[in-house]
Amino acid sequence: MFYPEIFKLAIETAKNTPQDEVPVSAIVAIENKVISVATNNTFSTKKDWYHAEYITVCNAIDKLQTRYLNNASIYITLEPCIFCSTLLEKVRIGHIYFGAYNTDKPALTECLPKFGYLKNNVEIIGGIYERTCNNILVNFFTKMRNDE
Numbered sequence: 001m002f003y004p005e006i007f008k009l010a011i012e013t014a015k016n017t018p019q020d021e022v023p024v025s026a027i028v029a030i031e032n033k034v035i036s037v038a039t040n041n042t043f044s045t046k047k048d049w050y051h052a053e054y055i056t057v058c059n060a061i062d063k064l065q066t067r068y069l070n071n072a073s074i075y076i077t078l079e080p081c082i083f084c085s086t087l088l089e090k091v092r093i094g095h096i097y098f099g100a101y102n103t104d105k106p107a108l109t110e111c112l113p114k115f116g117y118l119k120n121n122v123e124i125i126g127g128i129y130e131r132t133c134n135n136i137l138v139n140f141f142t143k144m145r146n147d148e
């Protein structure tokens, strides 16, 4: 079940992403209980795959001491990349709620389904608070260009 207050928390968290990181956040929750929260964190770790989804899923698995998250939901401000989409399939996440569509690289909504990767009965809903989520990204990239 979708909880708007958790998505709003994801939006607020994305706005507080560390400087220079692409502002994206992800939250794992079971029903209305937040398990883990993360933003992108590729610079300080020097790990380019330390996306919000990756970090929050790893933390949720450690915290819950479980292998699969089939009873959990992930709330993400941007459609996940191919790496994170595959990760979400691997951990059998139950529900994926995301904000902005990745129109350049629609990994979750186009690539994975095309090649039959989404085997389990995952619920996927995109475009949640889409304009707000898009604006966070547009503002970041506009500022980055202006700073150059």
Ligand SMILES: [Zn+2]
Pocket: 051, 053, 080, 081, 082, 083, 084, 085
């Ligand atoms: Zn990713």
